[in-house]
Amino acid sequence: MYFRAQNHSSFGLFKKATTFATCKIYIIKMEKLIKNISVDCVIFGFNSKTLQVLLTERILKDEKTGEILISDYTLQGHHVLVGENLDDAARRVLKEKTGLDNIYLEQYYTFGNVNRISNPKDQLWVRTRYPEISDHVISVGYFSLVNSALVKPDHGHEFTQWFPVEELPPLAFDHETIIQKALEALRFKLWREPIGFELLPEKFTLTQLQSLYEAVLGIKLDRRNFRKKVSQMKHIILMDDHKKRSSPNNPQNYFFSREVYEKTRKARLDFTI
Amino acid sequence: MYFRAQNHSSFGLFKKATTFATCKIYIIKMEKLIKNISVDCVIFGFNSKTLQVLLTERILKDEKTGEILISDYTLQGHHVLVGENLDDAARRVLKEKTGLDNIYLEQYYTFGNVNRISNPKDQLWVRTRYPEISDHVISVGYFSLVNSALVKPDHGHEFTQWFPVEELPPLAFDHETIIQKALEALRFKLWREPIGFELLPEKFTLTQLQSLYEAVLGIKLDRRNFRKKVSQMKHIILMDDHKKRSSPNNPQNYFFSREVYEKTRKARLDFTI
DNA sequence: CCAAAAGTGTTTATCATACACCCATGC
DNA sequence: GCATGGGTGTATGATAAACACTTTTGG
Numbered sequence: 001m002y003f004r005a006q007n008h009s010s011f012g013l014f015k016k017a018t019t020f021a022t023c024k025i026y027i028i029k030m031e032k033l034i035k036n037i038s039v040d041c042v043i044f045g046f047n048s049k050t051l052q053v054l055l056t057e058r059i060l061k062d063e064k065t066g067e068i069l070i071s072d073y074t075l076q077g078h079h080v081l082v083g084e085n086l087d088d089a090a091r092r093v094l095k096e097k098t099g100l101d102n103i104y105l106e107q108y109y110t111f112g113n114v115n116r117i118s119n120p121k122d123q124l125w126v127r128t129r130y131p132e133i134s135d136h137v138i139s140v141g142y143f144s145l146v147n148s149a150l151v152k153p154d155h156g157h158e159f160t161q162w163f164p165v166e167e168l169p170p171l172a173f174d175h176e177t178i179i180q181k182a183l184e185a186l187r188f189k190l191w192r193e194p195i196g197f198e199l200l201p202e203k204f205t206l207t208q209l210q211s212l213y214e215a216v217l218g219i220k221l222d223r224r225n226f227r228k229k230v231s232q233m234k235h236i237i238l239m240d241d242h243k244k245r246s247s248p249n250n251p252q253n254y255f256f257s258r259e260v261y262e263k264t265r266k267a268r269l270d271f272t273i
Numbered sequence: 274m275y276f277r278a279q280n281h282s283s284f285g286l287f288k289k290a291t292t293f294a295t296c297k298i299y300i301i302k303m304e305k306l307i308k309n310i311s312v313d314c315v316i317f318g319f320n321s322k323t324l325q326v327l328l329t330e331r332i333l334k335d336e337k338t339g340e341i342l343i344s345d346y347t348l349q350g351h352h353v354l355v356g357e358n359l360d361d362a363a364r365r366v367l368k369e370k371t372g373l374d375n376i377y378l379e380q381y382y383t384f385g386n387v388n389r390i391s392n393p394k395d396q397l398w399v400r401t402r403y404p405e406i407s408d409h410v411i412s413v414g415y416f417s418l419v420n421s422a423l424v425k426p427d428h429g430h431e432f433t434q435w436f437p438v439e440e441l442p443p444l445a446f447d448h449e450t451i452i453q454k455a456l457e458a459l460r461f462k463l464w465r466e467p468i469g470f471e472l473l474p475e476k477f478t479l480t481q482l483q484s485l486y487e488a489v490l491g492i493k494l495d496r497r498n499f500r501k502k503v504s505q506m507k508h509i510i511l512m513d514d515h516k517k518r519s520s521p522n523n524p525q526n527y528f529f530s531r532e533v534y535e536k537t538r539k540a541r542l543d544f545t546i
Numbered sequence: 547c548c549a550a551a552a553g554t555g556t557t558t559a560t561c562a563t564a565c566a567c568c569c570a571t572g573c
Numbered sequence: 574g575c576a577t578g579g580g581t582g583t584a585t586g587a588t589a590a591a592c593a594c595t596t597t598t599g600g
Contacts, residue, residue: 036307037385037411086385086411110383110413112310112359138310138359138411140383191544192465207579209546219542224581225563232561233546247570248578269492270543270589271464273482273506480551497554498590505588520597521551542562 002106002195005091005144033079036134039090040077040141040175041105042182043098045148045162046199048208051215052148052162053179054098058172060125070121072170073163075178077139090142097160099152104145104198108185109178112138116174125172143182145198190216194235197256203239205251206230230254235261275468278364278378278417306352309407312362313350313414313448314378315455316371318421318435319472321481324488325421325435326452327371331445333398343394345443346436348451350412363415370433372425377418377471381458382451385411389447398445416455418471463489467508470529476512478524479503503527508534 043054053075060070076097080089090105114136117126126133148162163169165183168176189195196212197204210226213219230236237260239253246252316327328346335342349370353362363378387409390399399406421435436442438456441449462468469485470477483499486492503509510533512526519525 034309034409036310080385080411083387083409085387086383089385107383110359110380112353112362112413114356114358136307136356138353138413140385140411188465192461194546196546205579213544213546217544221542222562222564223579224565227580228582229562230546236546246579249571251579265545269494271486271490272467272538273469273486273503273509478552495589495591496552497592500553501555502589519552522598524552 002104003087004102005094005100005105032082034082035079035132036137038077038079038137038139039086039093040075040111040139040178041090041093041097042075042141042143042179043094043151044143044145044165044182044186044199045151046212046215047148047162048211049215050164050166051183051199052164053168054151054160055163055169055171056097057159057161058125060128070125070172072121072172073168073175074172075175076160079133079137086140090140094144098146098150100146100150104195105142106144106185106189107140107142109141109181110138111141111174111178113174119173122173139178141178141182143186145186145195147199147201149201187217194233194256194258194261202255203253204255205253207251209236209254233261234264275377275379276360278367278374278376305355307355308352308405309410311350311352311410311412312359312366313348313384313412313451314363314366314370315348315414315416315452316367316424317416317418317438317455317459317472318424319485319488320421320435321484322488323437323439324456324472325437326441327424327433328436328442328444329370330432330434331398333401343398343445345394345445346441346448347445348448352406352410359413363413363417367417371419371423373419373423377468378415379417379458379462380413380415382414382454383411384414384447384451386447392446395446412451414451414455416459418459418468420472420474422474460490467529467531467534475528476526477528478526480524482509482527506534507537 045052045054055073056076058070058072058074059068061068076093078089078093078096080086081092084092087105087107090107094103094105095101116139117123117135117137165179168179171179190213196209196216199212199216200208206227209230210221210223213226214221235257236254237257239255241253318325318327327349329349331343331345331347332341333343334340349366351362351366351369353359354365357365360378360380363380367376367378368374389412390396390408390410438452441452444452463486469482469489472485472489473481479500482503483494483496486499487494508530509527510530512528514526
C-alpha cells in the first residue's frame, strides 16, 4: 500500500544530469517533461502540537511596474519526465524539495478536472513561467509523512515553510482541494494502520504519540486509556535508555517495530455492515 | 469519497456525437483522445456465491495466415478525451460497456510505470490497433460495484463476460495488477463503510448479504452473530412485503437506507496505534 | 423423508470508556 | 512553592465470539 521514497530511480538520464551544473539540469527538465502529467506531494510534518504542511511561496511581479500580480503558495510538485515512472517522479520531487530519501510516501488520488488550472491567476502563472505546458494537466497526488525536524525549510532556492493544516494561506491551482483530500486519506489510514510513527523521531514519548493522534484525527483521548492501549501493542517498545526514573524532563522513550507489528497484529472482526 | 456514475458529462462534444452514426463516434474518438492518459474500470459484480469481474476478450489474428497472435482479456478502459474530466471518462466507459448509469464508482489508484505496456504482445496490439497512442500511458484505475443481474454481458460488439476474481483468465497489459489493487481497495473500504449493498439488488436477504461479506472479505462468519449485528444497524431495514411467514423459499427482504446510516452511525474510537 | 435454507438466545471474554491522585522537576 | 507534565488502576458497559436446535419447503 505504500513505499519508501528511495532514490533508486529507473530514469538514468536525470540521475546523470544532476552531476552537471544547475543550468544544465534546468534545460534537460524543460526538454524532457511530459506536458500534461504532474505529481503533487503533500508533505505532512508534526511539531508536537499541530499537523503541518510544507508549502512554497509563489510570487509573480509585473516586470515594469513591480506590482505584485500573484502572491500565494503551492505544494511541492513537478511534471513527470519522459521515461520516468510515476512513483519515481514523486520521489524525485521529495528529494529535491526536502533533501530527504527513504521517507513514507503514498499515492492517494489523481486530480483530473479540466478546469483545475483555469483560474486567471493560474493561467497567468503558467503562461509566464511554463508556456509549453498543456491546458489540461492531470496531477497525481502523493502524501508523505516526515519528521519535520529533519527538514530545513529553506532547502531550495524558493521560500518554503510549514503551515498548520488548520491555517492554510491562499493556495494556487486546486491545491487546497488536493490538501483536503490528502488529509482525508491520511486520517482514514491512521485509524487502521500504525503510520503515525513516520511523523515522529525514532525515539518518542507516549505524550508525543498521543498528541499526534489527537491532532491528526481531531479527537481527544484519555491519557490512561491511551497508555493502556499502547501497553497492549507489542510493537511499541520501551527503550532501555539506562535512565533511573522517568520524570517530566526525563520521560521514557519508545520506538516502533514494524517487524513486531506484522507478526503480532490481531484480526479482530470488527467491521461495519 | 465516491460518486455516482451519472452521465452528466461536461464534455458536450461527445454527448452530441453519440447521436450520430457509429462510425462518426469512432472518428471523433480517434481524433480527440489524449494519447497518454487512460482510465480503466474494474467492474465488480456478485452472483450470490463469488465476487466477479467483467472482462472483454482481446483477440488478434494474423491477417494472412489466420494464426491467433493474441487471445486474452482486458478491463473496460479507454483514453480520456480532450476536454473531458477524468471522472467523466470513467462514467463514459461504464455507460458504454454496461449500459448503466448511476452506479457506484470510485477512483482508487493511478498506474504510471514506464513499462506497463512494454510486453511484446501488448506492443503488437497497440501498434496494430492504436498506432497513434503514446508509449508511456498513465492509467487511472476506478472500481465500480454493480448488481450483476442488471448487466447483460453481451452489451457491446465485443465478447464480454464475468469471471470470478479467484479464477482470472490471462490478462492484457498490467490489468492483473490493476485488478488486484482494486480488490485491495474494495476490501479495505468494505471493512469500514457500508458499500456492500451496491453489489446486491435493492431488496436482499440477510443470507445474501452475509455471503457477500464472506466472499469479498474472504472470511467466515457465524450466522447468528451476523444477524445480531445487522439487527443493531438501523440502516438495514426489514421490508414489509406482507408475507405471512418466512421460510426457506420465502425469506425476509431487507433494504439499505443511506440516509438512516448517515444519521445513526456511531463513532466508536477503535483505532490501531 | 430428507436435504437445504431460515430463523432464533445465551454465555464468556475482550475492550472501550470514565474517572483522580501522586511525583519529580524547573522556574 | 507552584505550575507543568509524567506516571498509574479500577469499575462499568458494550460488543465480538462461540455455540445447537427447530421450522419449513421442494424434491
